[in-house]
Amino acid sequence: MRYTLLSCLALIFIQGCVRPKSDDKYTLSGQIKGISMGTIKLQRLDDSTRQSITIDSAQIQNGAFKLMGTISRPEMMSINIEPGNWSATLFIESGDLRLQADTSGSNHYDYTAYGEGKGAILQNFSLSGSENQSVFNAFENHPKSLAAKAMFKALNKKYEAAARPEDKEIIRAEMETYAEKQKIWELHWIDSISQQHPTLVAGAYLLQRYQLFNESMPVAELDKRLKVFQSPARESSYVKNLQNKVELKKSLLPGKQAPDFKALKPDSSDFQLSSLRGKYVLLDFWASWCVPCRKAIPHWKEAYKTFHDRGLEIVGVTNDSRWPDWFKALEQEKMPWIQVADDFPIKNSPARIATLYDIPSLPTYILLDKEGKIIIHTTSKEEMDNQLKATFNTL
Numbered sequence: 001m002r003y004t005l006l007s008c009l010a011l012i013f014i015q016g017c018v019r020p021k022s023d024d025k026y027t028l029s030g031q032i033k034g035i036s037m038g039t040i041k042l043q044r045l046d047d048s049t050r051q052s053i054t055i056d057s058a059q060i061q062n063g064a065f066k067l068m069g070t071i072s073r074p075e076m077m078s079i080n081i082e083p084g085n086w087s088a089t090l091f092i093e094s095g096d097l098r099l100q101a102d103t104s105g106s107n108h109y110d111y112t113a114y115g116e117g118k119g120a121i122l123q124n125f126s127l128s129g130s131e132n133q134s135v136f137n138a139f140e141n142h143p144k145s146l147a148a149k150a151m152f153k154a155l156n157k158k159y160e161a162a163a164r165p166e167d168k169e170i171i172r173a174e175m176e177t178y179a180e181k182q183k184i185w186e187l188h189w190i191d192s193i194s195q196q197h198p199t200l201v202a203g204a205y206l207l208q209r210y211q212l213f214n215e216s217m218p219v220a221e222l223d224k225r226l227k228v229f230q231s232p233a234r235e236s237s238y239v240k241n242l243q244n245k246v247e248l249k250k251s252l253l254p255g256k257q258a259p260d261f262k263a264l265k266p267d268s269s270d271f272q273l274s275s276l277r278g279k280y281v282l283l284d285f286w287a288s289w290c291v292p293c294r295k296a297i298p299h300w301k302e303a304y305k306t307f308h309d310r311g312l313e314i315v316g317v318t319n320d321s322r323w324p325d326w327f328k329a330l331e332q333e334k335m336p337w338i339q340v341a342d343d344f345p346i347k348n349s350p351a352r353i354a355t356l357y358d359i360p361s362l363p364t365y366i367l368l369d370k371e372g373k374i375i376i377h378t379t380s381k382e383e384m385d386n387q388l389k390a391t392f393n394t395l
Contacts, residue, residue, distance in 0.1 A: 024094050029066040032081070034103030040065045041080045042092070047241065050348045052078065070094075073232040074132045074201040085119025091133035091202060101125035132202035135193060139206060142189070148182045169291075183214055191225070198230040204238040211242060215360030216379065219249035248358050252377055258368050259356045263317070263340035266330060271315075271340045274372065279313045280391065282384070283366040285342075285359050287319040288329035293363040296381050297333050303385070304337055307392050311370070317342055319351055319362060367391070 038060045043052040056067045074093035102124040110118035127133045159171045194203035223246045229239050260274045286293035304314055314337035320326040321344055342351035365384040367375040376387045
């Protein structure tokens with residue numbers, strides 16, 4: 001059977017998933033096979049602290065439970081079941097929702113060696129009564145999505161098995177090529193559902209998740225996509241988060257003043273970016289574990305030798321959370337420019353300076369003029385190289 005975007009969506013809406021809601025009350029009830037007694041919690045993620053907040057809880061009796069409450073608009077939440085730390089993510093919205101789950105086939109994990117917990121993620125479950133869940137399922141279970149998951153799983157296994165670094169690089173390049181093709185389809189799917197049903201929060205959620213892993217999307221394209229959404233999707237945290245992202249990206253466009261920051265150097269002394277006013281500054285966001293970052297270092301040594309006496313300073317901003325790894329890389333690479341360490345004030349969140357500068361991936365390069373204004377913000381070594389030549393050849 002051949003599935004298409006329109007046929008999947010048609011099936012969703014013909015089945016009556018989209019319906020007017022009379023109030024903001026929800027009832028989530030269900031049966032969980034494999035858990036006879038325990039406590040189930042309904043939780044939302046606090047974006048600012050990256051912590052889960054419990055908004056409702058109930059006892060499980062003979063595998064059955066019932067949660068009741070109010071919700072202003074549809075939202076992706078999680079359930080957590082104790083004992084055992086079982087979890088799953090669900091689109092909760094007003095109305096009568098019914099969950100059927102089975103603990104068999106769950107993905108178990110144990111991160112206690114890293115100071116985290118252990119538990120299991122439910123894989124075998126279904127939620128009825130939520131049109132947003134149905135749309136999300138249509139995306140996740142589309143043949144192209146399933147094929148991509150299988151492909152990446154196989155390539156990851158192949159990558160781990162490869163012994164030679166050059167073989168790993170070939171596999172990594174294959175993964176990137178496949179990912180680029182998959183991204184085109186994913187964005188088309190998200191655009192289609194958002195344009196046909198702009199009120200659905202699921203479309204906004206999928207767009208935010210896509211942008212999280214594809215931060216190089218031009219700001220004008222992202223801004224245009226956000227204007228499609230209508231209430232209640234427009235008021236969702238997903239659209240608001242993306243609107244904040246748009247404003248941040250606009251503040252980092254060429255000609256804008258670069259945000260000042262303070263960071264620690266390897267000897268734990270303070271460095272202030274604004275102390276370099278009067279010089280051209282290349283910010284190099286890198287990490288010891290970043291292979292493309294390390295491979296680019298010899299090139300930047302040559303650029304530093306060429307342009308340093310003409311007014312260029314380089315500031316390396318490492319994303320390493322473990323300083324011993326950073327120190328080891330500094331000793332190996334012997335880079336002659338300023339080095340500082342980014343920091344992670346919020347657990348499980350991106351680094352502070354990287355967030356300030358909207359760093360999509362490593363390496364990322366930003367060139368500032370003598371007044372501290374942004375000339376270029378790019379992940380491309382070639383683009384930065386061309387900009388350096390253009391800048392200093394015109395002096």
